[in-house]
Amino acid sequence: MNSRIRMVFSGSGGQGVITAAIIIAEAAVIYEGLNATQSQSYGAAARGGATRSDIIISDKEINFPEVTQPNILVCLTQEAYNTYSSIIRPGGILLTDKRYVQTTRKVDAKQIELPMYETVMEKIGKPVVFNICVLGALIGLTEILQAQSVMTAVADRVPKDFLTMNNRAFDLGLVLGAQFRR
Amino acid sequence: MPKNIRFVQGNEACVEGALYAGLDFYAGYPITPSTEIAEQLSQRLPEIGGKFIQMEDEIASMCAIIGASLTGKKVMTATSGPGFSLKQEAIGYACMTEIPCVIANVQRGGPSTGNPTHVSQGDINQARWGTHGDHAIIALTASNHQDVFKMTVDAFNMAETYRTPVILLFDEAVGHMREKLIIPEKGELEIVDRLRTAVAKDVDYHPYLPREDGRLPMSDFGAEHRYNVTGLFHDMWGFPSNNPKIVNELLRHLVDKIENNVQAITRYKEHCLEDAEYILVSYGSSARSAIHLAQNRRNKGEKIGVLELQSLWPFPTELVKEKCSDAKAVLVVEMNMGQVLTQVKAAVKSPDRVFLANRIDGQLITPSNIKQLLRVIQGRGV
Numbered sequence: 128m129n130s131r132i133r134m135v136f137s138g139s140g141g142q143g144v145i146t147a148a149i150i151i152a153e154a155a156v157i158y159e160g161l162n163a164t165q166s167q168s169y170g171a172a173a174r175g176g177a178t179r180s181d182i183i184i185s186d187k188e189i190n191f192p193e194v195t196q197p198n199i200l201v202c203l204t205q206e207a208y209n210t211y212s213s214i215i216r217p218g219g220i221l222l223t224d225k226r227y228v229q230t231t232r233k234v235d236a237k238q239i240e241l242p243m244y245e246t247v248m249e250k251i252g253k254p255v256v257f258n259i260c261v262l263g264a265l266i267g268l269t270e271i272l273q274a275q276s277v278m279t280a281v282a283d284r285v286p287k288d289f290l291t292m293n294n295r296a297f298d299l300g301l302v303l304g305a306q307f308r309r
Numbered sequence: 310m311p312k313n314i315r316f317v318q319g320n321e322a323c324v325e326g327a328l329y330a331g332l333d334f335y336a337g338y339p340i341t342p343s344t345e346i347a348e349q350l351s352q353r354l355p356e357i358g359g360k361f362i363q364m365e366d367e368i369a370s371m372c373a374i375i376g377a378s379l380t381g382k383k384v385m386t387a388t389s390g391p392g393f394s395l396k397q398e399a400i401g402y403a404c405m406t407e408i409p410c411v412i413a414n415v416q417r418g419g420p421s422t423g424n425p426t427h428v429s430q431g432d433i434n435q436a437r438w439g440t441h442g443d444h445a446i447i448a449l450t451a452s453n454h455q456d457v458f459k460m461t462v463d464a465f466n467m468a469e470t471y472r473t474p475v476i477l478l479f480d481e482a483v484g485h486m487r488e489k490l491i492i493p494e495k496g497e498l499e500i501v502d503r504l505r506t507a508v509a510k511d512v513d514y515h516p517y518l519p520r521e522d523g524r525l526p527m528s529d530f531g532a533e534h535r536y537n538v539t540g541l542f543h544d545m546w547g548f549p550s551n552n553p554k555i556v557n558e559l560l561r562h563l564v565d566k567i568e569n570n571v572q573a574i575t576r577y578k579e580h581c582l583e584d585a586e587y588i589l590v591s592y593g594s595s596a597r598s599a600i601h602l603a604q605n606r607r608n609k610g611e612k613i614g615v616l617e618l619q620s621l622w623p624f625p626t627e628l629v630k631e632k633c634s635d636a637k638a639v640l641v642v643e644m645n646m647g648q649v650l651t652q653v654k655a656a657v658k659s660p661d662r663v664f665l666a667n668r669i670d671g672q673l674i675t676p677s678n679i680k681q682l683l684r685v686i687q688g689r690g691v
Contacts (some may be wrong), residue, residue, distance in 0.1 A: 153487075156489045157316055162488070163488065165487040189488070191673075192597065193673060225534070
């Protein structure tokens with residue numbers, strides 16, 4: 128693998144941004160034998176408010192856990208995009224959702240806009256699995272981890288009755304992301 | 310899922326360490342950023358036949374663990390700044406009565422309710438002198454989850470060995486961050502169990518009469534022996550005394566049993582220290598940034614190393630003196646106004662070459678924060 132992957136997931140509280148961050152980092156550690164850190168800044172709000180989580184994945188030791196310039200930036204709200212798009216590492220990947228974010232073309236990054244929310248609502252009809260679709264899209268797009276590792280980590284965290292729905296959301300994302308694989 | 314590899318928060322690593330060490334009683338009052346410790350234990354302890362109690366406040370929590378420890382349990386509580394303040398009187402009681410217990414303080418910004426969801430290392434001196442009167446205390450810390458686990462086990466072991474409260478000084482950044490934890494197999498780490506008296510039932514037991522090796526065997530309170538426990542100076546029976554000889558001897562004993570064992574208690578790690586010209590002394594989450602910077606500058610040929618302290622009290626003065634003796638400059642990296650800085654300055658030969666690299670705004674100090682100061686000290690501009 129690329130020796131160090133630095134990611135920032137950002138959006139609004141309640142979108143599952145933190146959960147998605149934990150799942151991908153957990154998949155790296157437990158199913159691929161890598162090191163990973165996941166951290167977040169937070170205030171007192173349970174819903175709403177800007178949410179950001181930093182994830183570092185590496186085959187080496189990770190000390191400083193914060194990300195200043197992500198190779199991969201996911202923005203799921205306009206506010207998150209406006210706040211964070213400028214920190215992307217030149218040449219990095221910036222993933223946004225078409226429904227939530229209007230992109231501008233000011234950053235030196237590969238900007239990928241996918242209709243993740245729309246697809247989830249159309250095919251599944253439950254917004255709760257939106258974050259899992261985003262994870263699928265990210266894996267389809269970047270192949271930073273094996274899809275199977277992430278899906279197993281999803282299965283560890285999701286109640287059994289909801290697993291099929293989550294797998295479906297992940298697969299939908301995987302297909303959406305794979306179209307833009309480089 | 311492989312059985313022993315976990316991806317957890319630092320607070321969960323503390324829980325795992327405590328259970329590994331044999332914790333069977335927890336009393337606490339939830340407070341950010343330590344709450345996950347209580348939350349996890351409220352589920353885990355009942356599963357293994359242990360007891361979890363959410364008390365009405367932090368004072369009661371501290372008193373509850375002291376009582377439970379006296380009956381033979383391995384105990385802990387967890388809190389953060391404001392709660393740590395409330396526990397101080399009872400911590401002093403545990404010092405005086407020599408009752409083993411572990412207090413985790415996951416530090417947040419203070420004083421007062423301060424900055425609940427953000428990181429700080431402002432309670433270092435409070436851990437040492439928060440309770441009144443001369444006394445000694447043990448305080449341990451860690452910068453990563455594997456070490457959080459290990460230091461938690463060590464805390465329980467030291468509490469039993471020295472019959473003292475032991476403070477775990479973690480911080481919000483390590484407490485809430487998630488990373489890998491490999492839980493050791495049973496038997497991999499040493500566990501110190503309660504030293505119980507060999508005195509038979511109904512035979513006179515002197516709770517404060519040391520054995521030849523200086524240790525005080527305990528008797529589970531309420532079981533086989535009747536004895537007195539008091540926060541007043543006391544004789545070998547545990548009864549109050551203001552006899553000058555007894556007062557003098559007890560106070561010296563309370564301090565000496567810990568201060569005379571600094572070497573055995575000291576925990577630390579070296580990172581690139583062997584030929585370092587510039588030494589970063591750090592601990593807890595700030596040590597992660599110090600190590601990051603040192604490894605980075607090493608790759609560019611600069612001789613920088615890190616002395617990571619894992620035991621803060623009793624302060625490892627001799628260790629710091631020895632490791633820093635040849636350094637051109639020493640930077641103490643911490644998130645307070647210089648609490649460990651004072652100790653380092655007192656330890657080294659040239660205190661004028663010791664500098665503070667700190668950050669106190671609730672944000673984790675970054676490698677570039679440290680680098681900026683380092684460049685000034687190295688005379689390489691701002």
